[in-house]
Amino acid sequence: MLNLIFNLQFNHCGGEKNLRERVQRSYRARLRISARYIWYKVKSELAAEASRNYLSHLWWILEPCLMIGVFWVIFGVVFERGGEGFVSFLVLGVTAWLWFAHTVGKATQSIRREMGLMLQVYVPKYVFPFTAVLFGVFKHLFVLVVLVGLLLLLAEPTETWFYYFLIFLVQLLFVLAVSTMLAAIVPFIPDLALVVPPLLQMTMFVSGVFYPQSMIPVRYVEYFRYNPMAGLIMEYRKVMLESQLPDFVYLSKVALCSALLLIGALWFLNKFDRAYPRLTN
């Protein structure tokens, strides 16, 4: 048998070099091909976004601005609960929240939507949620450069600003984990796709996007922080507005749980890799 395989690998390709190499294509090489696909797919999606609407990328900025505006009017002006630096406070909360909500919302259906493609060619399924997440990262970075740039004008940078990137990375891991897990499960339970948007909406209200932690009674704070988005938004504000060090223990807990969730999701995707194309319904 070994002899047969050996013969095949070196003789059967009729002298075409490329084919022979491809027969022995390693796991790493396949990973690289997937990575390149994700990269070009995201690039063309970013360009597509620009060509679809008149205001194109301006909408990416307008949306958080509108949200910030609404919260500012309601809580800052009407209820007079804003206080000093309420705009910066909202900018940090809203941008972090929208990044999470948009990406998760987009990723949820990412595998289910590509059923047709899956029946034509073999695609490792993690490619679809990962594409959605990378797209979200670029969009978020674009928004950050503009809005956090604005913050720079409003506040004096401090040393703790550096930790913003650390919290950013933890949130990225969290977003990736949740997106991949949802994308993996939704094809099996399509009804879940209907639950996700209202669930996201509800989560926003308990994530402290538009109110500070100090407004929560102390005995509830612990439970409040079980929601990673609430905790992360708090940490962003701590390092950006209050010149405090982030809670490293909390961040590592979130990172660890996200990593475990991501590993679980990837295991799930791998296990049912060739079952997804059959779920056409």
Added chain:
Amino acid sequence: MTSGFGDLLIQARSVAVVYNRCRSFFRSDPFEALKDVSLDIYAGESLGVIGRNGVGKTTLLRVLAKIIMPDRGSVTNYGASTAMLSLQAGFDIHASGRTNILLSALLLGFTEEEIRERMDEIIEYSELGDFIDQPIVGYSAGMRARLGFSVCYYMQPDVLLIDEALGVGDLEFREKSAKAMHEKIKSDQTVVLVSHDARTIRDLCNRAVWIEDGVSRMEGDVESVVTAYQEHVRSRSRVEAATLKA
């Protein structure tokens, strides 16, 4: 083990695929697309899979392309890459023709270097000229088909799995593409061609398998397999005509 062709590339034994069609959360109807299919694929041959519509030919190709796993039986692959001829797979209508070549060929399992090596040939073959850098949303259906075909023509796996139709695009390109495909099939390229049409199989293949109701009935030289298939179809239609009259 050889049959006048090259080495054995893929061996399928008693392959069965059962689809569960969901009726509701608790009920599902099992539907056996394939029950018991066995076949061998040798390097360099063109294997015709013949059978009436809806006997599981497309499902069989999906199993061979490793898109789905069989529920029973085994498919042993001795190291050949396989892919279905899927025109325009993964095309993104907002991206340029050039980007779409990349997207599609990456999905077919080629590295970026391999694709760039053949990029010029692909573009030339597609006859798109300067349009290649335009988003394909502005292409006509025929132009898109040409681009899709060119990618598949230059980016081929060791074993190419073809489902029915060959020619694509407008009339002129359809002739060109069909002719190119025919030449490809008759050359060293290993091909599995699925069709319900006896003439296509006779013209293009040098070995054939007949599948009926998800079971492989016969495997061997084209003439005897196709003749047996045609006799079966004729007797079937006679029976159907008789029942219609009665």
